[in-house]
Amino acid sequence: MGSEFVALGLTPVLISAFAGMACALPGNFLVLRKQALIGDAISHVVLPGIVVAYLLTGQVSTWPMMLGAAGAAVISVVLIEMIRRLGRIEYGAAMGVIFTTMFAAGVLLLEQSDTSRVHLDVEHALFGNLETLIWLQSDGWGSLLDPLSLAQLPPQFFRMVIAFFVISAFTYIFWRPLVLISFDEAYARTIGTQATVIGFLLVVLAAMAAVAAFDAVGSIIVIAMILCPPATARLLTNDIKTQVFLSLILALGATLIGYVAAGYLPLWLGYSNTLSAAGMIATVSGLLLAFSAIYGRHRKRVI
Amino acid sequence: MLWAALSLSLGYNATLVTLGASLLGAAAGMAGTFLYLRKNALISDAISHATLPGLGFAFLVAFGFGIDGRQLLILLSGSALSAALGLYFVNWLTRETRLTQDTAIGCVLSVFFAFGVVLLTIIQVIPAGRKAGLESFLLGSTAGMLYSDALLILILSIITALVLFVFLRPIKLVVFDQGYSETLGISVRRVDFIILMVTLAVTVLGMKIVGLILIVALLIIPAVSARFWSERTNIILVTATLFGALSGYIGSAISAVSPGLPTGPIIVLCCFGLFLFSFLFAPKRGVLAVALDHYRFQKAVHLTQGLLSMAAAQPIYEPKTQRLLRRLGYIRADGVATETGKSLAAKTLLNEKRWSYWQEILKESDQLDGQAVFNLMDIETKLTPDQIKSIDQGLALKQGERM
Amino acid sequence: MMAGVALVSDQGVRLGEAREPGEEPLNIRGLTVSYGQVPAVYSIDFSVKSGSLMGIVGPNGAGKSTVLKAAMGILPLISGQVTFFGKPLKEARHRVAYVPQRASVDWDFPATVYDVVLMGLYPSLGLLRRVSKADKAKVAESLAKVGMQDFVDRQIGQLSGGQQQRVFLARSLVQQADVFLLDEPFAGVDAATETAIMGVLKGLQEDGKTIISVHHDLSTVSTYFDHLFLLNRKAVAYGPVAEVFTKENLSIAYGGKLAAAQLDTMGL
Numbered sequence: 001m002g003s004e005f006v007a008l009g010l011t012p013v014l015i016s017a018f019a020g021m022a023c024a025l026p027g028n029f030l031v032l033r034k035q036a037l038i039g040d041a042i043s044h045v046v047l048p049g050i051v052v053a054y055l056l057t058g059q060v061s062t063w064p065m066m067l068g069a070a071g072a073a074v075i076s077v078v079l080i081e082m083i084r085r086l087g088r089i090e091y092g093a094a095m096g097v098i099f100t101t102m103f104a105a106g107v108l109l110l111e112q113s114d115t116s117r118v119h120l121d122v123e124h125a126l127f128g129n130l131e132t133l134i135w136l137q138s139d140g141w142g143s144l145l146d147p148l149s150l151a152q153l154p155p156q157f158f159r160m161v162i163a164f165f166v167i168s169a170f171t172y173i174f175w176r177p178l179v180l181i182s183f184d185e186a187y188a189r190t191i192g193t194q195a196t197v198i199g200f201l202l203v204v205l206a207a208m209a210a211v212a213a214f215d216a217v218g219s220i221i222v223i224a225m226i227l228c229p230p231a232t233a234r235l236l237t238n239d240i241k242t243q244v245f246l247s248l249i250l251a252l253g254a255t256l257i258g259y260v261a262a263g264y265l266p267l268w269l270g271y272s273n274t275l276s277a278a279g280m281i282a283t284v285s286g287l288l289l290a291f292s293a294i295y296g297r298h299r300k301r302v303i
Numbered sequence: 304m305l306w307a308a309l310s311l312s313l314g315y316n317a318t319l320v321t322l323g324a325s326l327l328g329a330a331a332g333m334a335g336t337f338l339y340l341r342k343n344a345l346i347s348d349a350i351s352h353a354t355l356p357g358l359g360f361a362f363l364v365a366f367g368f369g370i371d372g373r374q375l376l377i378l379l380s381g382s383a384l385s386a387a388l389g390l391y392f393v394n395w396l397t398r399e400t401r402l403t404q405d406t407a408i409g410c411v412l413s414v415f416f417a418f419g420v421v422l423l424t425i426i427q428v429i430p431a432g433r434k435a436g437l438e439s440f441l442l443g444s445t446a447g448m449l450y451s452d453a454l455l456i457l458i459l460s461i462i463t464a465l466v467l468f469v470f471l472r473p474i475k476l477v478v479f480d481q482g483y484s485e486t487l488g489i490s491v492r493r494v495d496f497i498i499l500m501v502t503l504a505v506t507v508l509g510m511k512i513v514g515l516i517l518i519v520a521l522l523i524i525p526a527v528s529a530r531f532w533s534e535r536t537n538i539i540l541v542t543a544t545l546f547g548a549l550s551g552y553i554g555s556a557i558s559a560v561s562p563g564l565p566t567g568p569i570i571v572l573c574c575f576g577l578f579l580f581s582f583l584f585a586p587k588r589g590v591l592a593v594a595l596d597h598y599r600f601q602k603a604v605h606l607t608q609g610l611l612s613m614a615a616a617q618p619i620y621e622p623k624t625q626r627l628l629r630r631l632g633y634i635r636a637d638g639v640a641t642e643t644g645k646s647l648a649a650k651t652l653l654n655e656k657r658w659s660y661w662q663e664i665l666k667e668s669d670q671l672d673g674q675a676v677f678n679l680m681d682i683e684t685k686l687t688p689d690q691i692k693s694i695d696q697g698l699a700l701k702q703g704e705r706m
Numbered sequence: 707m708m709a710g711v712a713l714v715s716d717q718g719v720r721l722g723e724a725r726e727p728g729e730e731p732l733n734i735r736g737l738t739v740s741y742g743q744v745p746a747v748y749s750i751d752f753s754v755k756s757g758s759l760m761g762i763v764g765p766n767g768a769g770k771s772t773v774l775k776a777a778m779g780i781l782p783l784i785s786g787q788v789t790f791f792g793k794p795l796k797e798a799r800h801r802v803a804y805v806p807q808r809a810s811v812d813w814d815f816p817a818t819v820y821d822v823v824l825m826g827l828y829p830s831l832g833l834l835r836r837v838s839k840a841d842k843a844k845v846a847e848s849l850a851k852v853g854m855q856d857f858v859d860r861q862i863g864q865l866s867g868g869q870q871q872r873v874f875l876a877r878s879l880v881q882q883a884d885v886f887l888l889d890e891p892f893a894g895v896d897a898a899t900e901t902a903i904m905g906v907l908k909g910l911q912e913d914g915k916t917i918i919s920v921h922h923d924l925s926t927v928s929t930y931f932d933h934l935f936l937l938n939r940k941a942v943a944y945g946p947v948a949e950v951f952t953k954e955n956l957s958i959a960y961g962g963k964l965a966a967a968q969l970d971t972m973g974l
Contacts, residue, residue, distance in 0.1 A: 032815065036406040037345055040413075044516075086590045087582055088742075092345040092405065093527050097578060100520035104571035107442055111565055126441070127420055176828050183822070184811045190778045190804040191829050191881070192796075220420060223413035231406050238861045240816040262421075273428045279420035286414025293400045301401040301814050302863045401814055604738045604785050608749050620787055621736055663958075 006143060011135045011153060013259050015160050016221070016281055019213035020251035022164040023225035025171050026206040028244045031230045032182040037092060038077065038203055039226035041099040042210045043219035045069075045076040048106030049211075055113055062155065066211055073207030076102055077200070128218025130277045133157070156216040163212035167205050171244070174198060179240060217278045224282035225251055232289045235296030254285035309556045317559040319453035324512050324551035324570065326460040327505060331518070332525035332547025333467055334501045336540050339526040340478045341498065345408055346393065347522040350499075351506045351515045352412035353389025354382035355419025358440055358510075359426055366431060375452045375511065378440075379459075382515075383507045389415050390499060443514030443567030456508055463504045470497050479536050512555065514567035521547060524574040531585035550574040602627065603679040607651060609633075613640050614652035657682045657694050664697075729792050731756055731885040731916035732777065737786030739769070739776045745939065746772040750786070752935055752944045754885075754918055759911045760944075761921040761931035765960050768938040770920040771807065774887050778804045790885060800829065803883035807890050808871050814863045819873050822862055823848055826880035848879040851909070853902050868899030875903060886910060888919040904930055927951060 023039075030036055046069045053068025054060060076098050084094040137143070137152035144150070171178065180188040181195045188195045210222045233246035258281030263274050293299055338344050361381020365374065389411050396407035423437060436444075467474075476484040477494040485491065502522060509518035529542035554570030583590055609624040610633070619625055619638075628634045633644030640648065661682070683691060730753040737750040747769035754760050762770045775781045777788045779795050790798035803826075823845045824837065831837065849855045852872040857865070865873065871891055878886055886907075892900050907917050907930075918935075921927065927934065927947065934951055935944040938959045943950045 031402075031406050034403055034405055034812075036403070036409045037348070040348065040409055083582065086593065087527075087531065088588070089527055089530070090342055090344070092342075093339055093523055096344050096348065096519055096523035097527055097575070100517055100524070100571055101575040101578075104517055104520065104568035104575075107565060108568040108572065111563060111568075173833055176831065176833060179817070179821075180825055180828060183815045183817065184806065184825070186775070186778075186780045186806050186810060187804065187825070187877075189780055190799075190802070191826075192799050193828070220413060220417045223409060224417055227406060227409040227413060231402050231410055234402065234816065235400055238816050238863070239818070240821075243816050271428070273424075276420050276424040279417040279424065282414055282417030283421060286410065286418070289410055289414070293396055293402075296400070299400045302861070600740065601784050604745075604749070608736050608738075608785060611749075621785060623785070624736070 006138045006140055007136055008134050009259075009263070010138075011133050011157055012130045012216075012277060013255065015133055015154070015157050015216045016130060016259060016277065017252050017255040018157075018160040018164045019209070019217050019221070020225045020229070020255045020281065020285075021248050022160065022167050022209035023206070023213060023222055024229040024247040024251040025164075025167050025244065026202055026209060027226035028230040028233070028240075028247055029178050029182050029202055030206060030226065031234065032240075033199070033202075035091075035203075036227055036231075037095055038080075039206060039210070039223050041076055041080065041095045042073045042203075042207050043214070043222040044099040045072045045102040045106075046211060046214045046219055048072050048102045048109065051106050051109045051113070055109060062159075062215070065215075066159075069211040069214060070204075070207055072102065073210065074204060077203050077207070126218050126220055127276055128214070128216055128221065128278045130217050131274070133216055156212075159212050160216065163208055167209055170201065170205055174201070178202065217281075221278040221282045224285050225254075228282070228285035228289045229254065232285075232292045232296075235289075235292040235299040238298050250285070250288055254288055255281050258282070258284035309553070316450055316453050317555075319450075319457050320512065320566075321552060321555045321559065323453060323457040323460050323508075324555035324566070325548045326457070326464055326551070327509055327512065328521055328525070328547035328549070328551025328570070329544045330460065330464045330467055330501065330547070331505045331509065331521040331551075332529070332543035332545070333464075333540060334498060334505055335522040335524075335526035335547070336529065336543040337474055337478050337498045338502060338522060339530070340536070340539075341495070344523045344526070345405070345519075346390070346499070347502055347506065348519045349389055349393050349408040349412045349415075350386045350503055351510075351518050352419075353415040354386045354507060354510060354515050355416050355440075356422055357381040357383065357385025357388075357419075358437060358515075359419055359422030360385065362426055362437060363422065366429065375449075375455055378437075379507050379510070382440075382510060383503060385415065385419075386503050386506060390503065439514075440510045441514050441516055442565045443510070443512050443517065443570075444565060452511065456511060459504070459508050463501060463508065466497075466504075467501050470494075474498060475536070475540075512551075512566055513570055514565070517567040517571050520571040520574055521550065524571070524578050525550065528574075528578040528581040531581040531588045546574070546577045550577065600679075606631075607655070607679055610644075610648040610651040611655060613644060613648040654682050656698060657691065660694050660698055660701075661686070661690075664694075729756075730754055730789075731791060732887075732918060733789045733792070734773070734777060735787050737773065737776060737788065738784040739772050739781055739786075740784050745784070747776070747937070748940050750937070750941045752941055754916055754933065756916055757911065757914055758916055758933040759907060759931050760916075760918045760933035760935060761927055761947075762918060762935045762937060763921055763924065763927060763959075764937040764942075766922070768959070770922075770937060771889050773937065774804070774889050774918070774920060778802075778887065800881075801884040803878035803881040803886050805874050805878045805886065805888040805891060808867065808874060808893065808895075810889075813865070813870055817862055818858070819849070819854060819860050819862060819865070820845060820858045822873050823876045823880060826877040829881070844880050844882075845876075848876040849873075851879060851906055852876045866896070868895035871895050871899060872902065875906060879906075883915075885916040886918070888917070890920050890922070892921065892923065924956075 027039060030038055049069035049072025050065040052072070053064040057064045079098045080091075080094045083089055083097060084091055087094070133154045133156055135153055137149045139149065177188065177193050177198045180193055181198055185195050206226060210219070210226070213222050213225070229247040229250040230243065232250050233243045236246055237243050259277050261284065262277040262280035266273055266275060335344070335347070338347060358378055358381055361378050364381070365377050370377070392411045393404070393407045396402050396410065397404045426437060473484070473489050474494050474497065476487065476489055477491050481491055505522065506515070506518050509521060513521060525543040525546035526539075528546050529539045532542050533539050550570050550573040554573045555566055558564045558566040558569045581589065586592055605621070605624045605627050609619050609628045612619045613634070619628070625634070625638070628644065629636065632641060633647060634640050733753040735751045738748050739746050750773060762773060764770050772781065776783055776786070788795065790802050795802065824841070827841055827844065831841070846855065846858070849858060852875050854869065854872050854876060857869065862870065862873065875891065891903055895903070907919070910917055921930070928951060931947055933945065934947045936942040936950055936955050936959045942959045943955045
């Protein structure tokens with residue numbers, strides 16, 4: 001656990017930990033609002049978002065792509081809502097129409113453009129490239145105190161940290177309306193809560209977490225982290241504050257265990273290659289859910 | 304070239320794939336309609352993503368036994384098994400815990416998919432694994448498909464479609480009238496199981512052509528599109544089947560002539576084209592029709608209410624009603640009724656009274672389904688002169704009683 | 707200028723006085739709400755006098771809940787104007803409390819009775835203000851009024867239907883509103899709860915509050931309410947129970963569905 005870990009392991013662990021927590025936080029409310037699958041939809045439309053951003057700007061640079069992905073997420077949510085209301089179609093089916101179509105369009109645009117030259121492909125979008133987020137400028141743990149080498153941290157790290165803090169701040173400030181619209185939206189409206197606005201902001205923040213996480217850890221981990229930690233936490237407690245807090249701990253735990261398992265499990269088994277860290281983290285979050293579904297104190301409905 | 308593909312004269316493989324994709328689309332449209340009507344559309348998302356670990360596992364096991372793991376039948380069997388396992392977990396989580404089904408679907412699909420990715424990273428390391436091209440199952444690829452593969456997909460698609468056809472009657476009964484089907488002794492659980500199994504078969508078969516991420520589209524979009532065209536479930540079913548088949552047919556034909564294009568996305572976009580057309584232009588349920596109806600209805604309500612207020616010499620408070628009456632020249636700018644307005648108001652009042660009396664008659668003979676909307680139509684266009692005559696007599700009689 | 711004209715419904719039943727939207731706790735005119743092309747309620751006019759305890763009664767699917775939801779701005783209107791104390795809901799929100807149907811929420815929500823009742827104080831608490839001792843006292847007081855003081859920390863999923871309904875009522879009580887709109891407060895609750903809720907409502911009325919409640923049990927109408935709004939998609943009649951709760955009106959509202967025997971048991 002020396003300088004090698006700081007250079008190669010520390011940043012991926014931290015990035016995925018912040019990614020997991022940033023996703024889990026809005027996930028709590030999405031699960032309670034029965035909008036769990038909006039996370040699924042968002043993570044699928046990130047791909048067309050970045051492809052379109054690339055086609056428009058002609059280059060693979062971060063900010064246009066982030067904006068493209070966020071834009072695609074917002075557009076998909078608006079379209080889903082539109083189809084649901086105007087076409088009187090149930091929520092799940094409306095989501096199914098939009099995210100598959102947008103994903104298909106993304107794949108097609110990707111194949112038609114020359115993006116394959118510039119390291120932008122479907123697999124990257126799905127699996128992320130956690131393993132490449134290294135901090136070569138570091139020189140052991142001491143570098144954590146050295147501003148110069150800190151500045152050399154991968155930019156994904158800063159984006160993820162910022163996203164996490166923005167989402168945390170939103171959750172803290174709008175805690176009451178968030179709880180209220182999750183429990184009783186009609187009542188919330190009657191006492192003057194801007195339920196539509198808050199509900200939309202919640203989805204936008206989930207999209208923000210998904211987009212910031214996507215570049216580093218890929219979109220599969222995003223759905224897992226939006227849903228698994230909150231679902232696990234729900235089975236462990238009956239108090240919403242505790243649930244949200246627990247979901248953060250669980251996201252953190254899944255990240256640490258998953259990352260270590262991906263890196264060291266094969267080594268212990270005598271293989272020299274590592275496994276997909278993002279995949280392992282999501283798998284661990286699923287195992288934690290399975291565990292709480294069997295042993296969780298509050299796993300059953302009372303009535 | 305495209306014509307050659309559409310007319311199935313572009314070589315043996317392409318023809319088989321096109322036929323297979325059309326059949327698959329038809330089966331998906333059918334199964335999807337049942338899922339949609341059972342309000343269970345997104346379960347297909349869980350099924351499809353849950354195939355990935357099975358795909359990887361089947362390859363690894365086959366590899367371990369020294370069999371060529373690329374054998375399509377082996378891969379598909381593995382996928383089917385893990386999809387079934389995923390389905391089981393969704394049901395288990397929903398039944399045994401307090402989690403709702405959407406959460407269970409999301410958790411299972413993401414975790415299964417992620418575990419599949421982990422397996423893929425193992426396979427990548429094996430030299431044979433790199434060549435296996437398992438990634439092609441993510442987005443579908445018919446390019447370079449073996450003749451035996453195409454034949455296998457075609458045969459299995461035929462079997463799936465046949466199974467669905469055989470069970471069509473009990474499934475339709477359960478979907479359309481659960482209570483009645485139970486009295487006939489048809490097990491709802493068993494029918495639900497059959498629907499899910501057919502969905503599973505469609506998903507697994509579609510993996511090679513459409514890809515496991517996008518097969519969901521084929522199961523959801525045709526059914527949703529067909530819903531716009533009719534209220535009658537039989538027609539929805541047939542329309543969805545046609546839409547699915549058409550998407551599979553055109554999509555695979557297009558991609559047959561341009562091998563660079565992945566088949567799955569093209570098929571999905573064909574699906575979406577049909578959806579968009581239905582969504583916008585379908586009569587009655589289409590967005591344009593609904594918007595137009597809503598506008599007309601709102602106008603009729605305001606007009607009738609305004610004219611009735613005028614007839615009763617009551618003030619009109621709503622600005623919207625006032626604007627409408629003014630625009631049509633029924634009241635003057637200062638709010639006083641014009642001559643046309645007065646006569647129309649009297650006519651509307653008479654219409655209203657006649658409708659109300661007619662409703663009372665219906666109500667007494669228990670034929671009324673409570674449709675106050677009648678009042679907005681001109682009764683003389685809806686009932687026969689004889690009926691109106693008897694209504695007027697009844698009204699006169701009532702008036703006499705009260706006097 | 708038109709004030710004082712008697713409103714007569716198309717069935718020839720006196721509806722009451724047509725007035726300018728005045729200071730009544732709730733005044734609705736020309737309300738039409740539709741789901742698709744079929745109006746759920748059509749051209750409704752009615753108002754409530756201050757201090758009345760009014761029941762909204764009508765057959766299933768008559769649009770009783772729809773009227774309340776539309777008044778509370780939860781449903782979009784095709785036409786119509788709704789005022790509370792002469793003002794639109796936006797400006798009178800603090801004076802209005804709404805109690806939704808118990809079945810409209812998922813009670814398997816990770817919250818306690820205290821958490822839910824506290825929601826009634828959210829408008830005054832804002833986003834971040836801490837819950838003061840006085841706020842907690844208000845919650846406790848409301849819970850005591852509905853007889854739920856011993857359940858403060860109970861998980862809401864563990865409550866019986868009647869207890870859940872009392873919690874909803876307590877939540878509206880902490881709002882300290884002047885008019886209360888209740889949607890089917892007696893649906894699926896035990897007899898004790900029904901009595902308790904009725905006691906609370908009568909108490910509110912004694913304090914000068916106005917209560918409007920959707921109700922579907924005709925046999926208790928005359929004992930529970932002093933005013934009545936009879937509805938079947940269209941307004942049939944409204945006013946004091948003695949004037950409105952008549953055989954004639956009921957047969958208009960319910961049609962042939964209401965057997966004569968039923969009417970006899972109600973002493974009509």
